[in-house]
Amino acid sequence: MTAACEGYLRTVHLSRTFEDKVAVDDLTLDLRRGELFVLLGPSGCGKTTMLRLLAGLESPSKGEVFLDGRPLNGVPPGRRNVAMVFQDHALYPHMRVADNLGFGLRMQRLKKEEIRKRVAEVAGIIGLEDRLGAWPHQLSGGEAQRVALGKALIRRPDVLLLDEPLSNLDAPLRRRLREEILRLQRKSAITTVYVTHDQEEGMALGDRMGILQGGRLLQVGTPRAVYENPGCVFAAEFLGSPSINLIPAELLLGRDRLRWPMGAETQFIERIPRDASGSVWIGIRPEDVLVSMRSKSPPEYVGRIEFIQDMGFESHLVVSCGGLSLRARCAHLPEGMREGVPAYLKLRAERMLLFRRDTGERVLADAGETDAG
Numbered sequence: 001m002t003a004a005c006e007g008y009l010r011t012v013h014l015s016r017t018f019e020d021k022v023a024v025d026d027l028t029l030d031l032r033r034g035e036l037f038v039l040l041g042p043s044g045c046g047k048t049t050m051l052r053l054l055a056g057l058e059s060p061s062k063g064e065v066f067l068d069g070r071p072l073n074g075v076p077p078g079r080r081n082v083a084m085v086f087q088d089h090a091l092y093p094h095m096r097v098a099d100n101l102g103f104g105l106r107m108q109r110l111k112k113e114e115i116r117k118r119v120a121e122v123a124g125i126i127g128l129e130d131r132l133g134a135w136p137h138q139l140s141g142g143e144a145q146r147v148a149l150g151k152a153l154i155r156r157p158d159v160l161l162l163d164e165p166l167s168n169l170d171a172p173l174r175r176r177l178r179e180e181i182l183r184l185q186r187k188s189a190i191t192t193v194y195v196t197h198d199q200e201e202g203m204a205l206g207d208r209m210g211i212l213q214g215g216r217l218l219q220v221g222t223p224r225a226v227y228e229n230p231g232c233v234f235a236a237e238f239l240g241s242p243s244i245n246l247i248p249a250e251l252l253l254g255r256d257r258l259r260w261p262m263g264a265e266t267q268f269i270e271r272i273p274r275d276a277s278g279s280v281w282i283g284i285r286p287e288d289v290l291v292s293m294r295s296k297s298p299p300e301y302v303g304r305i306e307f308i309q310d311m312g313f314e315s316h317l318v319v320s321c322g323g324l325s326l327r328a329r330c331a332h333l334p335e336g337m338r339e340g341v342p343a344y345l346k347l348r349a350e351r352m353l354l355f356r357r358d359t360g361e362r363v364l365a366d367a368g369e370t371d372a373g
Contacts, residue, residue: 014063038206089148
């Protein structure tokens, strides 16, 4: 039991298999009390199954779940005090907002005065005090989703599970509600697991995040730690827009040097294990690809501007160089820069990452704040 008490919400070697498909694979995770933890990954990677295991809606094939040191295996959903919000807000159309919020409490046979008190309290938290008499069809998409959150919060759960709650909303509304969810979580201090495939959403919300692929937890850390020090190619590519550049190269054994398309050989700034060699990817973020119209200081490379996307607050470039197409980000476009013209590229060598091409793993042992699942 000692190991089970390390985290407030903890899974130990948790697995769930459906016939021949492994949805969650040997997943061990510790969540701190009161934190907002994001599970990030593509569709079909096991995110929703993981939430259902925590909620008790699915039984694990192997492994255990603990809440504040108490084993939850075999405990039915209604006795876990874990609330879950789905993509579809699922409001009762024949009930006003106040009745939707209080429905679960009525099922628990709480006194009417206690129900009224909690409904008023939660309505204040979600900012819908003046909409308690409205019918669901009279609500905007954002208001309806806030009512769904309120239905979960009114139960005063120990853990709140959010399964892509904003995916059905348009982009401006998603951004607004993202901020509201963050405020609600900070105010309520409820331990929260938020599932999403949207890397921008995950980066913005999470105190920490876990990258999930094929049911396996690849890496855990703060959003910045995972972004700056991804432990594998998948994590590096999944985070960041535009996505990371991956440049094929050969690592020369024992020489701390690389052979790559943009130069005959180049010295790698970071320490490389002496026994490392072979085919690798050089990973470099678009913000670390510096593009200019004038030659400055070596080492730099001559390329040609293929595309420019003006994003308003910045510009995204695609530059051809050495047979490669590299993505770059510019806060301000230099004068005269346009599609089709030559340009000079400089790569921040200290920001380069190395990954093995055969396994996708980082070459360097230190991958930041990382836990492998």
